[in-house]
Amino acid sequence: MNNITAAITSVHGYVPEKKLTNADLEKMVDTNDEWIVSRTGIKERRIVSKGQALSDLGAEVVKGICKKRGISPKEIDMIIVGTITADYRFPSASNIICDKVGATNAWGFDVNAACSGFLFTLETGKQFIENESAQKVIVIGGDIMSSIVNYKDRTTCILFGDGAGGVLLEPDTEGYGIKDSILKVDGSGRNSLVQKIGGSKEPVTKENAESEGMYMFQDGQTVFKHAVRNMADVSAEIMKKNNLSSEDVAYLVPHQANLRIIDATTRRMGLDKDKVMINIQKYGNTTSGTIPLCLWEWEDKLKKGDNIVLAAFGGGFTWGAIYIKWAYDTKK
Numbered sequence: 001m002n003n004i005t006a007a008i009t010s011v012h013g014y015v016p017e018k019k020l021t022n023a024d025l026e027k028m029v030d031t032n033d034e035w036i037v038s039r040t041g042i043k044e045r046r047i048v049s050k051g052q053a054l055s056d057l058g059a060e061v062v063k064g065i066c067k068k069r070g071i072s073p074k075e076i077d078m079i080i081v082g083t084i085t086a087d088y089r090f091p092s093a094s095n096i097i098c099d100k101v102g103a104t105n106a107w108g109f110d111v112n113a114a115c116s117g118f119l120f121t122l123e124t125g126k127q128f129i130e131n132e133s134a135q136k137v138i139v140i141g142g143d144i145m146s147s148i149v150n151y152k153d154r155t156t157c158i159l160f161g162d163g164a165g166g167v168l169l170e171p172d173t174e175g176y177g178i179k180d181s182i183l184k185v186d187g188s189g190r191n192s193l194v195q196k197i198g199g200s201k202e203p204v205t206k207e208n209a210e211s212e213g214m215y216m217f218q219d220g221q222t223v224f225k226h227a228v229r230n231m232a233d234v235s236a237e238i239m240k241k242n243n244l245s246s247e248d249v250a251y252l253v254p255h256q257a258n259l260r261i262i263d264a265t266t267r268r269m270g271l272d273k274d275k276v277m278i279n280i281q282k283y284g285n286t287t288s289g290t291i292p293l294c295l296w297e298w299e300d301k302l303k304k305g306d307n308i309v310l311a312a313f314g315g316g317f318t319w320g321a322i323y324i325k326w327a328y329d330t331k332k
């Protein structure tokens with residue numbers, strides 16, 4: 001076995017300019033700012049403008065990473081995208097992003113793991129670096145949730161937003177990068193968070209095209225219960241497996257679905273609140289986008305050698321945690 005690890009060497013994020021605030025939502029459905037903030041922690045989200053697709057967000061992420069790292073898109077070997085809202089059912093968003101940025105020597109694909117999309121994609125990208133079949137892999141997590149949210153359903157439309165982030169993975173021989181991961185699925189939860197129509201089980205027809213099944217559905221309480229337990233459990237599990245105490249962990253990067261779920265995970269890990277990346281108030285739940293968007297916003301604060309735990313829970317069900325040793329200090 002070689003001693004190559006997959007290190008994150010650059011991060012970038014992109015959110016659309018347009019804001020959808022709680023006050024805006026009060027005019028659309030029977031809700032109010034106090035309920036949304038106290039139950040979720042969300043104050044506003046970003047929403048794409050007409051015609052903006054997931055590949056547009058992803059292309060901005062790749063361009064930003066290349067600029068920061070000082071590399072040409074032609075040097076990229078792979079682009080892997082975690083998303084449930086690609087431009088089309090096919091071709092993949094990865095294909096289109098490669099074309100838009102001029103990554104003419106890259107190949108790639110999309111990964112569907114809902115809110116755990118970035119974790120599953122990161123673990124996938126890691127394999128290609130560690131087995132030395134790729135030197136530069138860009139891993140993106142992003143979603144345009146506004147494309148599948150029902151803005152008449154107050155139980156879901158207040159939660160989600162649009163955005164994408166990504167990281168560059170490169171080989172490291174000094175032990176920095178992705179150290180460990182625990183990823184899980186439980187397909188028996190498939191009906192609790194799902195877009196029912198549009199797949200091979202229930203294709204779009206003239207009869208169902210305007211029904212609610214065209215949008216995402218969530219049984220909030222069931223998902224909440226599973227999320228609180230599983231995200232906290234898996235985060236504690238990865239700490240124990242790697243002999244990490246709460247003092248050893250520099251940051252928890254939690255999926256941003258609900259502040260109450262994040263708080264439960266923070267308590268379980270025994271962390272102080274200032275060690276937890278939280279931007280849910282600004283962006284809501286961007287599904288695969290939440291974790292890389294946090295890394296992007298906190299990049300300046302991260303120091304080489306920091307122990308970082310990423311954790312997520314989402315539709316499927318899918319969940320997991322990844323332990324990273326941060327590989328660089330950001331030049332201020």
Ligand code: UT7
Binds near residue numbers: 032040155158256
């Ligand atoms: O990222 C993927 C994973 N997703 C998650 O992790 C999300 C998990 N679920 C949640 O975050 C929470 O379940 C929600 C935020 C979706 C809902 O919070 P909750 O505390 O579980 O509320 P609830 O569903 O138990 O509803 C409580 C009450 C209900 O009214 P009654 O029956 O008590 O009269 C709802 O009808 O709140 C009502 N309600 C609302 N009221 C004002 C539901 N949505 C709203 C709303 N505004 N937007």
